[in-house]
Amino acid sequence: MSYPGVRPRRLRGTAAMRRLVAENRVSPAELVLPLFVREGLPEPRPIPSLPGVMQHSRESLRKAAAEAVAAGVGGLMLFGVPQQRDPEGSAGTDPRGVLNVAIGDVVAEVGDSTVVMSDLCLDEFTDHGHCGVLAADGTVDNDATLVRYSEMALVQAAAGAHVLGLSGMMDGQVQAVRRALDAAGHEQVAILAYAAKYASACYGPFRDAVESTLEGDRQTYQQHPANSREALREVALDVAEGADIVMVKPALPYLDVIAAVRDAVQVPVAAYQVSGEYAMVEAAAANGWLDRERVVAETLTSIRRAGAQIILTYWATEAARALR
Structure with missing residues (x-):
């Protein structure tokens, strides 16, 4: 019997x-590779909970950046791991600090052939591990953090840096940073x-990768998972304050939020x-489960289909090579 329908x-x-007829495609140019650089490392160090991902030395960071660019990756997001931390996160504002030196290294290596992004947050640099400075009562002081x-x-x-990644979830952070950049003549730096x-x-x-010292949690400033x-x-609010790009984090558990x-x-x-x-997939694959x-x-x-046109992923270089 022949089916007569569509x-x-x-x-x-x-x-x-x-x-x-594919409705969505992932392009290498849409992928951004997060990279970690640790102060004082003579050679790259594997991160056990992130198989295949390294804490980089300055030299290996430049090599990884060049490899990503050669693969066609659209951007690099840099995170720094300092040797010394304090309550104010001073290493984050020291021009000789690990992240700021790394930005210069990567820009010198790849120039404008990709977009060099830097994480703008204090959590990697504070001894308490929070994303801002603390008030006397131990809570994160929102407005004092905006100054930092x-x-x-x-x-x-x-x-x-071409793009600053404001990841701290402080109220008013985009407005504060945009005003500071513009006043200093950095109008072309994107947020x-x-x-x-x-x-x-x-x-x-990730907290293993940056050797986080956090005790407690960040629920007073990061968003509740129940809310869309x-x-x-x-x-x-961020768009009104001057954000050039907005991000949803994490991705897969929040595909509905990305779409909205x-x-x-x-x-x-x-x-x-x-x-x-990343780690869940790598662990399952290592066990032969997928x-x-x-x-x-x-x-x-799936992330692209939900509506994200820029995807930060630890698979960026590998995926870009496969896509090409």
Whole structure:
């Protein structure tokens, strides 16, 4: 008996046909590679909870940056791990601090052939591990932290960063940094606002990567996982304050939020496929429980399909090579 109806399977019969009619594609130029550089390392050091990811030395960081650019990766996000930390996060505003030196190294290596981004937050530099300075009662002092962020922004811009990634989730952080940059003549430095950064359990391996000293949690400033309308409010505030790009973090648990943000704004939307997302796939693949390459491609496609046109992922270089 012949089925007389519509046959959608006609468009799935061959790889060439599926490729022709694909609604979404991930491009290497849309991928951003997070990179960690640790002060004083003579050679790169593996991060056990992030298989294949390293804490870099200055020399190996330049090499990894060049390899990513050669693969076609669209951007690099730099994180610094200092040897010494204090309550104010002084290493973050020291022009000779590990992150600021690394920005200069990478810009010298790759120039304008990719977008060099830097993490603008205090958590890697404070001895208490919070994303801001603390008040006398131990809470994070929002407005005092804005002063420190503005100081960090000027040092990172002077080092050559093209984009500053404001990841601390402080109220008013975009406005404070934008004003500081403009007043100092850095009008061309762009702001990537971590506009909807959730208080997620998926950040554990990242905290290993930056040797986090955090005690407690960040639930008083990062967003509650139950809320999506709140994310749209945060995004709207950041756009109004001057954000050039907005980001949702993590990615896979918040695909609905990515889609909602994409519909709500006219600026580019980014998503961070965070360390826990990466580590879960790598662990399952190591046990033979899934096809690693297919799952990597599928997860990246799902983030792109949800509406993110910029994806931060630890697979960026590998994925870019595969896509090319």
